[in-house]
Amino acid sequence: NAGVTQTPKFQVLKTGQSMTLQCAQDMNHEYMSWYRQDPGMGLRLIHYSVGAGITDQGEVPNGYNVSRSTTEDFPLRLLSAAPSQTSVYFCASRRSSGAPLHFGNGTRLTVT
Amino acid sequence: TQLLEQSPQFLSIQEGENLTVYCNSSSVFSSLQWYRQEPGEGPVLLVTVVTGGEVKKLKRLTFQFGDARKDSSLHITAAQPGDTGLYLCAGRGDTNAGKSTFGDGTTLTVKP
Secondary structure, X not given: OOOXXXXXXXXXXXXXXXXXXXXXXXXXXXXXXEEXXXXXXXXXXXXXXXXXXXXEEOOOOOOEEEOOOOOOEOOEEEOOOOHHHOEEEEEEEEOOOOOOOEEOOXXXXXXX | OOOOEEEOOEEEEEOOOOEEEEEEOOOOOOEEEEEEEOXXXXXXXXXXXXXXXXXXXEOOEEEEEOOOOOEEEEEEOOOOHHXXXXXXXXXXXXXXXXXXXXXXXXXXXXXX
């Protein structure tokens, strides 16, 4: 059981470039979410999905897009990267609304 | 937005000492979870508490949920270097579609 898999592990972008952070889970979890983690600021929710075809915004959605075409995959897109998006990004999934989150190992993104 | 405040932000102690980490909010949570995160990895669930006044023990770790379900504490007895890591609390409200709000974390260093 792989759990939650994130790729790539590291990425460096120049300002204005676009990219997609991949997230896949093999636990058949309905709920998936993206967080960013910055020093001293804990984990902040970017976008989340309660099932295939359904997405919604979290605390800090600006500059990010998501889609959920399948239960397994929940990619995060940066359309025009900015230095303020330098962070560590975590994807997480959960079986139901009250269940604990299962996290991937993160993608460390640097925007220069 | 429901906020969670963790204290202390940093804690450095010697092996064998006891410590307590606090997680406080002005909001009521239907459940609260504690996670531990090691460098380069995603957070991993330690425990979930759901009932006001609940106490759960996990070997040398004791977790308590406040009677009013607004606060929680994590107590570690006889800390070991292997306890070193970032400890995060996360609360889930009753009406937020299963979204979890995270505290800013407590970075614990246990020196041998």
